[in-house]
Amino acid sequence: IEHAIPADMLVHAGSPTIDRESVPYSPSWRAVVADLPGVDGTNLIRTISIPWQDLRLEALHLDSYDYFRRMETSSYRRVIEGPYPTPRDALTREPSVMISENLAWKKHLKPGDTIDLPSPTGTHTFKIQAVIVDYSTDQGWLIMDRRWAVQFWQDEAVEGMHVYVKPGEDVDAVASRVRAALAEATGGDGGLCNAVYGGRFAVSSSDEVA
Numbered sequence: 359i360e361h362a363i364p365a366d367m368l369v370h371a372g373s374p375t376i377d378r379e380s381v382p383y384s385p386s387w388r389a390v391v392a393d394l395p396g397v398d399g400t401n402l403i404r405t406i407s408i409p410w411q412d413l414r415l416e417a418l419h420l421d422s423y424d425y426f427r428r429m430e431t432s433s434y435r436r437v438i439e440g441p442y443p444t445p446r447d448a449l450t451r452e453p454s455v456m457i458s459e460n461l462a463w464k465k466h467l468k469p470g471d472t473i474d475l476p477s478p479t480g481t482h483t484f485k486i487q488a489v490i491v492d493y494s495t496d497q498g499w500l501i502m503d504r505r506w507a508v509q510f511w512q513d514e515a516v517e518g519m520h521v522y523v524k525p526g527e528d529v530d531a532v533a534s535r536v537r538a539a540l541a542e543a544t545g546g547d548g549g550l551c552n553a554v555y556g557g558r559f560a561v562s563s564s565d566e567v568a
Contacts, residue, residue, distance in 0.1 A: 422446075449503040479512065480510075
């Protein structure tokens with residue numbers, strides 16, 4: 359599970375995992391969590407579905423600079439083609455994506471190729487920076503930076519927030535602060551806060567904090 363969720367906690371709403379039942383929420387939740395004691399940082403994430411050729415691609419967008427910075431200390435190698443470690447600005451210096459191995463195989467794509475993705479603001483060309491291991495969908499999966507999703511798809515909502523805990527802090531204690539803060543900020547409607555540690559989920563709804 360630590361490979362799919364490279365953080366100590368995942369905050370989301372509507373479903374016990376981020377899937378089609380997830381409820382998008384405002385990025386303002388980030389401000390509620392970011393300055394809590396013990397929180398080392400956050401990253402907003404969302405998945406959008408993009409029709410492309412005969413496939414329906416799932417695109418995860420996040421703050422890729424921070425994601426790659428934190429993955430530098432991970433022992434898990436996700437990249438199978440392309441530069442590794444991944445440069446922190448790989449997906450921000452120009453519209454770029456990392457694509458799943460199955461998509462690369464189906465469409466004979468490789469790093470350096472480009473892919474034209476349709477959006478509400480027109481079709482935009484993305485450079486493929488790397489091919490990665492991911493089994494989220496058999497159609498094809500990709501990662502892009504949040505700036506392109508907001509700019510081209512005009513979608514600022516999020517479905518999840520990775521929360522990182524400062525070294526030496528107790529994850530359970532920080533998770534309790536996160537749940538309580540979101541419950542207060544949302545009137546007890548803060549959704550779910552999943553604390554991830556040791557490959558194990560602890561799931562509690564924020565309106566249970568009382």
